[in-house]
Amino acid sequence: MVYCGRSRGCYLCRKRKIKCDEALPECGNCRIYGRPCPGYRLESIFRNETSKVEQLVKKSGALPHGSQSGGRRDSIIPSPSVSPIADSTWEERAACYFFDQYTSGEGDDEAISYLSFLPSLYAVCRDKRPHNPTKTTLRLAVDATALMTLSSHINAPPLALRAREYYGSALRGLREALATQTQAVKDETLATMVLLALFEDIAGERNGLASSHAAGFELLMKLRGEGQLGNAQGRDLFHFAYTHTHVEILALREKPRYDTDWIVESLNGEDPVARLILIASKLSQLFLATSSLQAATSTLLNTDTISQLTVLLLTCRQIDLELTSWTQDLPERWLPLVIYADKSTAKEPLITYHHLSIASVWTYYRAVHIVTHVITAELRRTLAAATGRFEPLDEPGSPTPANIMKMIADICRSIPFCVGDVDIMGNPTTAPSSFSSSSSEAKPRARAFSVYSMIWPLWYILSSGLATPSQEDQIRNCLGRIGSVLGIKLALILAENASNQRNSQISIMDPLATNAGNGIGRLD
Known part of the structure; x- marks a missing residue:
């Protein structure tokens, strides 16, 4: 006799081998398909497995001493039977x-x-x-x-x-x-x-x-x-x-x-997601205005153009302040947690969240913040070329290497939680072999919709040329797992395409790396 487990899913969901919400009087899956729910099994069921064991032993040719190969079937206690259930369609x-x-x-x-x-x-x-x-x-x-x-x-x-x-x-x-x-x-x-x-x-x-x-x-x-x-x-x-x-x-x-x-x-500005969409909308408008003005400055540069560049730069800094304010006005359950999962190693601490859905929003937020810094750097570079004046990096809103690298590092430190490799306390949820960052076949335990929203922010970081080689490997591996194991093929395409796009992306390294005499540092 064997114990059949603790799952109380309805008989039809168990036959289909799908997750059952165990709702009463009928489960959600049966309600969706308009089929009568056949009900749930008892809390504890023991099933007779004697016949199965005998068949396995016969196959191996190693019957126990005193057993006969032609044992009587009527001597075996019959298994409990249930009403036949029509199989589900694909x-x-x-x-x-x-x-x-x-x-x-x-x-x-x-x-x-x-x-x-x-x-x-x-x-x-x-x-x-x-x-x-x-x-x-x-x-x-x-x-x-x-x-x-x-x-x-x-x-x-x-x-x-x-x-x-x-x-x-x-x-x-x-x-x-x-x-x-x-x-x-x-x-x-x-x-x-x-x-x-x-x-x-x-x-x-x-x-x-x-x-x-x-x-x-x-x-x-x-x-x-x-x-x-x-x-x-x-x-x-x-x-x-x-x-x-x-x-x-x-x-x-x-x-x-x-x-x-x-x-x-x-949109309701009190909702964190709606507020982030509002900020991203302003950034989109700024990006379009910046692109049009930069196209004009390539052929014409005058006082009006310089004035417009200055206004756009101030607007970009205002958006940066709003993004910073977004993190300060969040409810407590939205705040990230810094977890020192293994103090015996020299690895950086992990970042976890109260919910996977919140983690995906933070990934999007950090990517938007990096885009803001990229646009700011482009405007500063264009304005400096037009006026011959260079602002120091410690000016408010300036895209310093430390700020950008911290956001990229935070994204990478969040990946183990975002894909479900660790829980909120940083404890592994998978076997040690699959938890290894080098295992591209380890199945992410997160649900698909939470990692689906991460694909484009991760691709942007990967294609921008701002990440370190180890960070690029981690992001590429994450996209590979999402594509090959969770089956979102777009992630595989973006992982392969990132290096091709890097040449067409305007890198933030150029405006931050210029002559030392201008007071500009280099992003190394």
């Missing part, structure tokens, strides 16, 4: 896995909501009566993204093939919905676009580095207006769409196609 298995990895529910111990409404919205969309085009399209998008997620996780090409079929159907439905404004502004339409963007990143099928859905996100945010911020579902969708597009503006130096900053101004 679409159902994939959807359950996808929701577990890419959505956060109310019961999850997460500080930030991430598409938490999607499982319930998908459950409604599965009801095909009456026919609703936007709901049908959303259902197809969920099935496509879920199948691709599961295919990447278990390396099952047939599932990827089926996922692409659903993706094509969902894409056609999305185009039809965008043709009519009444359909375009619905939550189901924006949610479909969110899912197709996820599909693109999980499959690693972007055309270059820019997302093919960025323009669509900007259009829908503009059409939906301020009303989309009136409920949690609309705000959740807006946060994803805005972050998805503005990460590319800051990292890839893309230009927005539609003005959506007026919507950002309606």
Whole structure:
């Protein structure tokens, strides 16, 4: 007799081998699929394993002394039986896995909501009566993204093939919905676009580095207006769409196609995520103004241009102060923890957080802060070339090497917690062999949605040329694990592309490294 474990998942979830929330009177997975929940097993169950042991012993040809190879089956105590359960489809298995990895529910111990409404919205969309085009399209998008997620996780090409079929159907439905404004502004339409963007990143099928859905996100945010911020579902969708597009503006130096900053101004400034989006929006505007002015100064330099450069530099410093203030106004549970995990080693302490979702926001914050310093350095360099005057590095808002290197170091010190290798106290959550930073096949224990938001900030650091070789190795290894083990193929593409992009990135080393007589230090 053997003890069958402590899990009390319902029989159907256990048969599917998926996580069960053990809710009563029925679990969440069964509720999503509209199937009757078969219930839960007892707290303790002992199963008779005699027949299994006998079969294994017979195979090995080493029966115990006194046993006979043709033992009577009626002498074996029968195992407890349960009612037969219809097996689940691959679409159902994939959807359950996808929701577990890419959505956060109310019961999850997460500080930030991430598409938490999607499982319930998908459950409604599965009801095909009456026919609703936007709901049908959303259902197809969920099935496509879920199948691709599961295919990447278990390396099952047939599932990827089926996922692409659903993706094509969902894409056609999305185009039809965008043709009519009444359909375009619905939550189901924006949610479909969110899912197709996820599909693109999980499959690693972007055309270059820019997302093919960025323009669509900007259009829908503009059409939906301020009303989309009136409920949690609309705000959740807006946060994803805005972050998805503005990460590319800051990292890839893309230009927005539609003005959506007026919507950002309606966000609740008391919320840490909303406040960070507000600051990032100001930085995007500054970046565009800086790019246009720098293009003009290459051919024309006059008093007005110098005056504009001075104003932009002051604006950049103001943004830097707001970013610093963001860290000072956070609630206590948002503050990072410095953990000395192993005092016997000379390694730097780790940085952990109360929630993985907070850790991903801090990674984004630090990357935005570094971008601010890069823009500040570019403005200082351009202004110095125009006036012949160089500011010392200890001026307020100046991008000193120490500040930049500290932010990069903090990102790297946070990586073990961000991918779930250590807990909040810095204790390893994986076996020693997989905890090693050199193990690219160790499965991150964090859920996919928390590491998905880290990909672009990590790529920016890797491609900027600001990190040390050991930090670059750590970041590249992290991206490799996210891509190969969690199945987000975009991470693999960015890890390989970082060195190519480095030549096109404007390095902060140039404005910080000039003649010693100008009072400028060098970032070594």
